[in-house]
Amino acid sequence: MGQKKLCNICPHECDSARTLENQGFCKAPDELCVSDYMCHWGEEPAITGKNGSGTVFFTMCNMLCVYCQNYPISQSRDTICQVAIDVLAMFGSLLEKSVHNINLVSPTPYTLHLIPVLKEFKTSNPLTPVIWNSNAYEKVETLRLLEGLVDIYLPDFRYWDEETAMKYSHIPYYPKTAQKTIIEMHRQTGNLVLNDDGIAIFGTMVRLLVLPDNINRVDMILRWLWETFENDIHISLMGQYFPTYRANDYPEIDRCITQQEYDYLKGVMLALGFENGYTQRAGSSSEWTPDF
C-alpha cells in the first residue's frame, strides 16, 4: 500500500495527514469540503455584475483571524461540511443562474483537490472566469500549479507587520509571504481586465480590509503595492470591518472603523496615484464606488 502523502501545500508546512488524529493548522480534512454555494451579490461591481457571482465557500482556513466574519465555517471542524463529491455539479447549478464567474472562497487548503476539478471545468467552460478568493498566505510553488486554471486572483493583503499578523491571525511571516504570493498572482494574470459590460474576465485585484486605528498598516501596504505595480493593479479598499467572533477579547479592534479612518487611507491611495479599483463607505458591505 502506498504511503499517504502529507500536506505541506501552504506556508505552515504542517506535514499533516489531515486526519482527525493528525490535523494540520487549518484542520481541513483530506477531502474537498464545502459549507455552502450561492449566487452572491456583495462583491465588487466587476465581480458581481448584474447576475451575481457564483460563490463556493470552502470550510476551514489557514489563517485563524480572531475577528473572522466567517468563523463558523472557517475555524470549527464541527461546522456544516458537505463533502463535495461533485463540485462540478455545484458549479453547473450556479451557471444555470447565469452567474458571471465561479468564485472560490478560502480555497487554499484544497488547492491540490481543486486542480483536477478546474481542469475538467475549464475544458467545458473555457469562457467562464474562475476566481481564486484567498488570504495570500500561500506558497508560490503551489500557486504555480494553478497557472492557466485560475483567471482572476482576489487576494487579501491583511497585515504589514509580523507581530500584528501573529496576534490577530496566528500566522508567522505573513507580510513577506503575501508579497511573494501577490507578485506570483500578478505574474500569472496581470492587472484586472474588464469586458465591454464592465465584468472582470482576467487579472488580479488586491483587497485591503481597513481595521480600527489602521492597526494593520494599510498605508504601508498601499505604498508597497504602488512601488511594485504602480497602476498595473486594481485595489479594493474595504470599509466593512465589524467586530465579531473573538474581537471583544481585543479592545483595540472591538469596534467598527470610523469614516475618518477610512478616508485617511483613501487619501493615501489617491496621493500615491492609484487609478484602478473600488472604495466603499466605512461600515458598508454592499456599496461600492468604482472610481477614485
Ligand code: SF4
Ligand atoms: S493546507 Fe492546512 S494542513 Fe496543509 S500545510 Fe496548510 S495549514 Fe497545514
